[in-house]
Amino acid sequence: xxxxxxxxxxxxxxxxxxxxxxxxxxxxxxxxxxxxxxxxxxxxxxxxxxxxxxxxxxxxxxxxxxxxxxxxxxxxxxxxxxxxxxxxxxxxxxxxxxxxxxxxxxxxxxxxxxxxxxxxxxxxxxxxxxxxxxxxxxxxxxxxxxxxxxxxxxxxxxxxxxxxxxxxxxxxxxxxxxxxxxxxxxxxxxxxxxxxxxxxxxxxxxxxxxxxxxxxxxxxxxxxxxxxxxxxxxxxxxxxxxxxxxxxxxxx
Amino acid sequence: xxxxxxxxxxxxxxxxxxxxxxxxxxxxxxxxxxxxxxxxxxxxxxxxxxxxxxxxxxxxxxxxxxxxxxxxxxxxxxxxxxxxxxxxxxxxxxxxxxxxxxxxxxxxxxxxxxxxxxxxxxxxxxxxxxxxxxxxxxxxxxxxxxxxxxxxxxxxxxxxxxxxxxxxxxxxxxxxxxxxxxxxxxxxxxxxxxxxxxxxxxxxxxxxxxxxxxxxxxxxxxxxxxxxxxxxxxxxxxxxxxxxxxxxxxxx
Numbered sequence: 001x002x003x004x005x006x007x008x009x010x011x012x013x014x015x016x017x018x019x020x021x022x023x024x025x026x027x028x029x030x031x032x033x034x035x036x037x038x039x040x041x042x043x044x045x046x047x048x049x050x051x052x053x054x055x056x057x058x059x060x061x062x063x064x065x066x067x068x069x070x071x072x073x074x075x076x077x078x079x080x081x082x083x084x085x086x087x088x089x090x091x092x093x094x095x096x097x098x099x100x101x102x103x104x105x106x107x108x109x110x111x112x113x114x115x116x117x118x119x120x121x122x123x124x125x126x127x128x129x130x131x132x133x134x135x136x137x138x139x140x141x142x143x144x145x146x147x148x149x150x151x152x153x154x155x156x157x158x159x160x161x162x163x164x165x166x167x168x169x170x171x172x173x174x175x176x177x178x179x180x181x182x183x184x185x186x187x188x189x190x191x192x193x194x195x196x197x198x199x200x201x202x203x204x205x206x207x208x209x210x211x212x213x214x215x216x217x218x219x220x221x222x223x224x225x226x227x228x229x230x231x232x233x234x235x236x237x238x239x240x241x242x243x244x245x246x247x248x249x250x251x252x
Numbered sequence: 253x254x255x256x257x258x259x260x261x262x263x264x265x266x267x268x269x270x271x272x273x274x275x276x277x278x279x280x281x282x283x284x285x286x287x288x289x290x291x292x293x294x295x296x297x298x299x300x301x302x303x304x305x306x307x308x309x310x311x312x313x314x315x316x317x318x319x320x321x322x323x324x325x326x327x328x329x330x331x332x333x334x335x336x337x338x339x340x341x342x343x344x345x346x347x348x349x350x351x352x353x354x355x356x357x358x359x360x361x362x363x364x365x366x367x368x369x370x371x372x373x374x375x376x377x378x379x380x381x382x383x384x385x386x387x388x389x390x391x392x393x394x395x396x397x398x399x400x401x402x403x404x405x406x407x408x409x410x411x412x413x414x415x416x417x418x419x420x421x422x423x424x425x426x427x428x429x430x431x432x433x434x435x436x437x438x439x440x441x442x443x444x445x446x447x448x449x450x451x452x453x454x455x456x457x458x459x460x461x462x463x464x465x466x467x468x469x470x471x472x473x474x475x476x477x478x479x480x481x482x483x484x485x486x487x488x489x490x491x492x493x494x495x496x497x498x499x500x501x502x503x504x
Contacts, residue, residue: 121373125490132486162485228500233414234384237496238377244493245500248480 003042003070007080007090013146022095022148022160025086027054032158034061039094042068046077048088055088082150095148098166100139100176109136109202110250113173113184115218116143116209117239123147124155125240126207131156131163133247139204140167143215170217177204183223186214187242191225194249203250207243255294255322259332259342265398274347274400274412277338279306284410286313291346294320298329300340307340334402347400350418352391352428361388361454362502365425365436367470368395368461369491375399376407377492378459383408383415385499391456392419395467422469429456435475438466439494443477446501455502459495 009015010023021041024033027049033040043062049055062069074088081090105111112130117123123145130138140147147165159165168176177184186206206222208214214222228245230237237245261267262275273293276285279301285292295314301307314321324332326340333342357363364382369375375397382390392399399417411417420428429436438458458474460466466474480497482489489497 125493128486129489129493132482132489134483157487159486229503230384231386234380234411235409237381237384238492240490241377241381241493241496244489245496248497248500251481 003044003068003092004072004076004080006092007044010092011080011082011150013149016095016146016148020095020097021092022153023082023090023092023150024153025081025083025090025150026154027058027087027089029154029158030089030091031058033091033093033161036158036161038096038161040067041092041094042070043089043091044070044072044077044080046072046074046088048074050088058089083154098137098164100166100168100172103137103164103166105136105180105182105202107201109182110134110247111136111182111204112138112243112247113204113206113218114138114140114144115206115214116141116212117207118143118145119210120145120149120151121155122210122238122240124152126243127152127156127159127163127165129240129244129247131159133244133251135163135247137164137166139173140165141170141173141218143209170221173204174221184218184221185224185226186218186222187227187246188214188225189227189236191227193229194226194246197224197226199250205246205250207239210239255296255320255344256324256328256332259296259344262344263332263334263402265401268347268398268400272347272349273344274405275334275342275344275402276405277333277335277342277402278406279310279339279341281406281410282341282343283310285343285345285413288410288413290348290413292319293344293346294322295341295343296322296324296329296332298324298326298340300326302340310341335406350389350416352418352420352424355389355416355418357388357432357434357454359453361434362386362499363388363434363456364390364495364499365456365458365470366390366392366396367458367466368393368464369459370397371462372397372401372403373407374462374490374492376404378495379404379408379411379415379417381492381496381499383411385496385503387415387499389416389418391425392417393422393425393470395461422473425456426473436470436473437476437478438470438474439479439498440465440477441479441488443479445481446478446498449476449478451502457498457502459491462491
């Protein structure tokens with residue numbers, strides 16, 4: 001019951017920040033979490049998990065590690081889960097303390113900056129892509145969905161467990177980048193085609209809200225706007241696809 | 253009530269195919285549909301639409317065009333809608349008859365082939381990306397979610413209204429490509445890095461299921477597997493992001 005109460009509480013961002021904990025849902029995400037160096041506090045499982053062979057194996061592995069497993073009814077489990085198909089398992093783990101100052105930014109480094117990206121699936125997909133394409137970190141500015149939201153963690157397919165995910169204000173990011181002479185670029189349809197702009201040694205690339213694009217605070221601080229060549233009758237790319245192509249184009 | 257009954261019926265793929273109709277949900281998708289040359293049969297609206305100024309404008313524009321608008325209760329509207337936030341409006345329209353033989357494949361042409369892609373959001377995002385990056389068409393093979401599913405239409409942000417979306421069997425695709433000497437490539441982590449393979453004049457690029465990748469029937473017919481360079485500890489990219497980067501790399 002204690003694990004159940006905690007899991008329910010952790011659906012709120014404030015509670016996640018106060019406890020320094022987050023929730024990973026679904027068999028695959030929990031498996032990735034268990035294979036990572038992160039500190040797992042406990043699991044909540046429902047009868048649904050134990051109906052599948054992969055689920056039973058997962059539970060055995062977890063118990064062999066001496067982790068606490070709380071078994072609850074489907075109804076109680078559903079009251080704690082955040083994703084659509086949690087598959088009867090969620091794990092509570094300590095979120096790695098990620099601060100801008102702690103990032104390893106040995107050049108050439110690429111930072112992905114999220115400015116008001118609101119869909120958890122988009123944010124999770126961007127974290128997954130940033131990890132896959134070797135970005136140094138993903139930074140969330142205010143207005144972006146919490147990087148440790150359970151839906152974001154699920155969509156990121158384990159990226160959180162080895163790729164630094166940091167939240168900060170625009171001023172904090174600006175001071176941090178200025179101190180390291182790292183330019184801030186922004187993705188915008190009116191920018192220069194990205195393939196035509198020489199890449200700086202290190203760069204921070206900001207992508208904006210799904211509907212409105214970059215916000216005024218980031219726009220005011222960007223030294224270069226970059227775009228992708230798209231057909232004139234299409235308004236825009238999905239933000240996660242755009243981020244993926246830009247990171248691919250900028251990779252070193 | 254007739255529009256309501258029809259909209260409910262059109263949630264099933266069979267009914268969409270029998271009637272040759274599909275459903276577009278949400279203010280923005282319906283606006284894109286109205287701006288397209290497609291034949292709109294009628295709208296279903298709920299009080300929610302008329303609570304927003306943009307919704308009232310939409311309704312006025314629709315009525316000015318002489319289109320039939322059926323107003324139903326929130327509850328009835330919800331019984332017909334498929335997406336999470338339909339915003340109180342859906343439109344029924346004729347699906348353009350898209351057959352492989354009708355495609356304009358003047359070289360260089362790129363076709364996107366979906367082999368068992370199951371998530372409607374991924375499929376819609378791939379259609380949106382294919383349209384944006386100038387692909388000639390998107391082709392869905394069996395096992396892929398229906399291209400005219402309302403969630404796919406919503407995610408594609410209007411791509412269906414000007415980008416050809418075709419369903420066929422692997423044999424039909426194979427015969428079609430063979431007759432035009434267009435090679436079939438497949439995206440696979442074990443393939444050659446895409447940037448190292450010379451692009452044929454025209455090419456069909458297949459991407460596979462979210463978990464299992466390409467199926468055996470497509471694998472047996474592919475002349476070239478191509479991959480993207482990703483970090484070793486990351487298993488894969490999201491299929492829509494991978495398709496986007498590959499299309500960007502292959503664009504002419």
